[in-house]
């Protein structure tokens with residue numbers, strides 16, 4: 001860890017990444033109706049001494065960090081160091097993996113994530129987007145409306161409003177508004193991924209977890225999704241796993257670097273994106289961000 005503690009609110013310096021300015025941002029999308037307009041860090045998720053086991057194997061150990069509201073945190077590190085396991089523990093997807101055991105503390109606002117019995121509400125607050133776009137094999141409209149119905153939104157007009165607003169948020173509305181009843185699987189890979197993001201947004205989450213959301217996309221679609229994530233700054237708390245260090249360098253307000261030793265992942269360094277990529281403190285981080293390790 002570097003001398004400044006990223007678990008404390010980050011005080012912006014002139015040299016830091018400039019927060020977004022919606023007034024001057026030509027890509028601002030949809031109404032910014034939640035949270036401050038820019039990344040003004042405030043602790044939201046506290047993780048303390050987190051460990052993840054699959055059967056007898058401890059794959060992640062001693063993870064302590066604080067994730068800030070409205071900021072974009074990138075998880076980086078080589079394959080197998082536990083990034084996905086960490087991400088999945090934040091909304092208890094780890095519960096669905098046979099033999100998986102999680103230890104330690106995770107709090108989201110005042111909620112004890114590990115203890116809560118209301119996992120459905122937790123997953124509504126903490127949405128997840130996967131590497132491979134996974135729209136339902138239904139129409140574009142039903143992909144958004146079905147989860148809304150399942151979460152009790154019975155009013156058709158309200159569902160229609162949400163449908164339009166989230167498709168606008170991901171920049172898809174103008175592309176699909178005339179074919180909302182077409183199959184979601186007829187969309188391009190990049191459009192499918194944006195639809196999946198819209199589906200997550202429809203449930204009005206506070207946090208979005210994204211596991212390599214661009215890695216199955218062509219470069220152009222990848223750039224569109226990347227831009228989308230940066231526009232979420234201030235509006236959603238975004239935690240994204242990426243193997244693309246250039247991408248992480250471009251978009252991360254904070255970056256957490258994981259590394260595995262003998263199969264057990266640990267957090268090597270956690271800091272602002274700028275410091276992790278420009279002035280990392282740990283030799284392993286220096287080597288990794290310069291492409292000399294991992």
Ligand SMILES: Nc1ncnc2c1ncn2[C@@H]1O[C@H](COP(=O)(O)OP(=O)(O)OP(=O)(O)O)[C@@H](O)[C@H]1O
Nearest residue numbers: 054059077078079080081082083084085086097263
């Ligand atoms: N369901 C599972 N059962 C057993 N072991 C698992 C399971 N899922 C992951 N692992 C193991 O846990 C370790 C961490 O995996 P994880 O997917 O969290 O790492 P990662 O950093 O996200 O990797 P990648 O970048 O390749 O996705 C790996 O050794 C992996 O083989």
